[in-house]
Amino acid sequence: MASSYDRRSSSSGSSRGRERAFGSHRSTASRGSGANPAHRDPFGVARLKHERSARGGPREPGVGDRIAKAKRLERERKRLQRKRRNQVRALVSIALVVASAVGISALARSSVFEIRQVEVVGVRHLSAETVIGKAAVPSGATLLRFPKAAIAERLAADPWVAEVHLTRDFPHTLRIRIVERVPFARVDAGQAIWLIDANGMVLSEDSAETSAALPVVRDVPGLELKPGRKSTSEVLHNALQVLAGLPRDFYSQVRAVSAPSIDETSLITTDNVEIMVGEAVDVPKKGEVARKIMREQGKDVVFIDVRNPDRPVSRGLSE
Structure with a gap:
């Protein structure tokens, strides 16, 4: 009886030992290279990559690719x-x-804006009729089509005209504005007396209504004056610069300028005082010195030399 019990026990223990050994081996094998791939790649990513590589085709576009496209x-x-x-x-x-x-x-x-009237403004010595005649606006010209440059050129050829401005006054008026030159002095050229402006432009022959208050420049050698031309005489230009440098109230007291040369240029006042000025340098200072002497000596003084304004010379009636 006893020996039978022992064999069963021995047999049972051996079986449990073999199960533990085999079970341990199976567990180890399951963790090795022969384990089920689904355990390591549950979503099948590796399998899909392998299949795409085996097919050799392009990668199917995803959502991001479709959006970019x-x-x-x-x-x-x-x-x-x-x-x-x-x-x-x-x-x-x-x-x-x-x-x-x-x-x-x-x-x-078309004739919609045909020029039917020419208006002239700014003239004093010239007449409006003279300006219109010189402008010679062609018949049938319109405010949109007229020879502007040619009209301005014809008018500017007149010695009295300094500037020409043409403007349109729709629907039918062309306005011509003239800026005239201003006469500054008279020049006695021997056979005629000419009106000139401050720059030496010869305007026209002298007329009483134009030049009543203007001083006359005389004794200038070798003058050849012609209307519409600027004089080239240096002596004449020096005399004009002397007049231009005087104060306005002093200029109005000068009735003549004697200019046989630049150094001998002198002013003759309405009181018959001769003021030797010479070259047109420091003219305001020379004028002030001369006026001071005339105030101090009154009507006794007849000659003043201010060519050197720091050392003026004067003479009276008794000298």
């Missing part, structure tokens, strides 16, 4: 739209320019 297509569509709009605008602009040019050309050829 859609954006590129949208950008290209908008670029083409902008290009078409710009082309349309350019064509419209060209059409408007052409239409405007055609319209203006047709309007210029």
Whole structure:
């Protein structure tokens, strides 16, 4: 009886030992290289990559690729739209320019703005009739089509005219504004007395109504004066610069300028006082010195030399 019990126990223990050994081996094998791949890659990513590689085909586009492609297509569509709009605008602009040019050309050829009146402003020595005659506006000219440069050139040829301005007064009036030269002195050239401006431009022969208060420049050698021409005489220009340098109230007291040479240029006042000025340098100072001497000596003084204003010389009636 006893020996039978022992064999069963021995047999049972051996079985449990073999199960533990085999179970341990199976557990170890399951953790090795022969384990089920689903345990290591539950989502099958590796399998999908392997299958795609085996097929050799391109990667199927994902959501991100489709979105990027859609954006590129949208950008290209908008670029083409902008290009078409710009082309349309350019064509419209060209059409408007052409239409405007055609319209203006047709309007210029028409008589809608025909010049029917010429208005002259700014003249004093010239008459309006003289200006209109010199302008010679062609018959049938319009405010949009008239020879502006030719009219201005004809008017500027007159010695009295310093500037010409032509303006349109729609619908039918052309306005001519003249800026005249201002007579500054008279020049006795021997056979005639001429009016000149401060720059030596010869304007016209002297007339009593124009030059009553202007001083006369005389004794200038070698003068050849002609209306519309500027004198080239240095002696004459020196005399004009002397007059221009005087204060206005002193200028009005000068009735003549004797200018046989630059150094001998002298002023003769309305009180018959001769003031030797010479070269047109420091003219305001020379004038002030001369006036001071005339105030101090009164009517007794007849000659003053201020060519050197720091050392003036004067003579009276008794000398």
